[in-house]
Amino acid sequence: MLFKAVSYVLKAEKILKAESIPHKIIPVPKHISSDCGVCVRFEPAIQNKIEAALLNKVQIEKIRPLND
Amino acid sequence: MGDTKVVDARGLACPQPVVLTKQALEINEKVTVLVDNETALENIKRLGTKLGFAIKVETKKDSTFEIKLKRKKGVVVSSCSAATAAPGPFIIVISANTMGQGNDELGSVLIKSFLHTVAEQPQKPDTIIFYNTGVKLTVEGSEVLDDLKQLESAGVQLLVCGTCLNYFEIKDKLAAGTVSNMYDILDAMSRAGRLLTP
Numbered sequence: 695m696l697f698k699a700v701s702y703v704l705k706a707e708k709i710l711k712a713e714s715i716p717h718k719i720i721p722v723p724k725h726i727s728s729d730c731g732v733c734v735r736f737e738p739a740i741q742n743k744i745e746a747a748l749l750n751k752v753q754i755e756k757i758r759p760l761n762d
Numbered sequence: 763m764g765d766t767k768v769v770d771a772r773g774l775a776c777p778q779p780v781v782l783t784k785q786a787l788e789i790n791e792k793v794t795v796l797v798d799n800e801t802a803l804e805n806i807k808r809l810g811t812k813l814g815f816a817i818k819v820e821t822k823k824d825s826t827f828e829i830k831l832k833r834k835k836g837v838v839v840s841s842c843s844a845a846t847a848a849p850g851p852f853i854i855v856i857s858a859n860t861m862g863q864g865n866d867e868l869g870s871v872l873i874k875s876f877l878h879t880v881a882e883q884p885q886k887p888d889t890i891i892f893y894n895t896g897v898k899l900t901v902e903g904s905e906v907l908d909d910l911k912q913l914e915s916a917g918v919q920l921l922v923c924g925t926c927l928n929y930f931e932i933k934d935k936l937a938a939g940t941v942s943n944m945y946d947i948l949d950a951m952s953r954a955g956r957l958l959t960p
Contacts, residue, residue: 700868700871703871704867704871718878718905718908719871719874719875719905720875720878721875721878721879732871732875
């Protein structure tokens with residue numbers, strides 16, 4: 695899950711942690727972007743949960759599969 | 763090819779046992795190493811894991827250890843890497859639970875990204891040393907535990923400063939790595955061929 699800026703990622707992390715939704719902040723994989731950045735990695739099964747948690751709180755830029 | 767090369771490293775001082783074993787592993791399918799102390803035993807086991815060898819350890823009656831190493835299929839140990847590599851282990855020192863200075867929130871994100879990336883690289887360090895707030899990354903609840911455990915199972919040695927764990931009162935919460943002391947930490951750092959601290 696990609697966001698517009700690092701601060702968005704940090705905000706998303708706070709929300710996900712507060713709701714105990716499993717996730718991990720990782721560097722954006724090279725095949726997705728060559729820019730430095732971090733994103734949220736999660737199990738596909740809980741995508742809805744995460745989207746619901748972040749709805750109206752943090753804007754999600756893009757969701758890409760980890761292994762293209 | 764079917765013969766086993768025996769390396770008798772009993773009585774030899776560090777790093778001789780590892781150096782001789784590595785040389786033997788480059789050209790032999792099966793190597794048996796004899797050592798007389800636990801430190802050498804652990805070092806050889808880690809070397810074997812790192813290079814892709816199956817390991818079997820037997821404790822002998824005279825308290826020495828016999829380590830049988832067998833090359834797994836498709837594993838090639840390149841000796842040219844020894845020539846171009848630094849003459850000594852590759853060490854990473856994590857001296858804080860943040861990376862860079864000025865902003866801790868950002869620093870926390872960076873150190874986690876850093877360790878995650880280290881865990882993903884094929885060229886892994888030989889040892890990672892943690893001290894001061896760096897030890898906080900090795901205890902229960904740390905967000906990089908999965909990366910640290912992955913590194914450990916790939917043969918990377920994780921040394922965690924005992925004094926620091928003590929100071930932060932988290933010694934009983936250690937979840938990755940082994941508790942170490944200033945002597946071992948200094949020893950590792952001074953032997954390094956390459957030392958990196960983020």
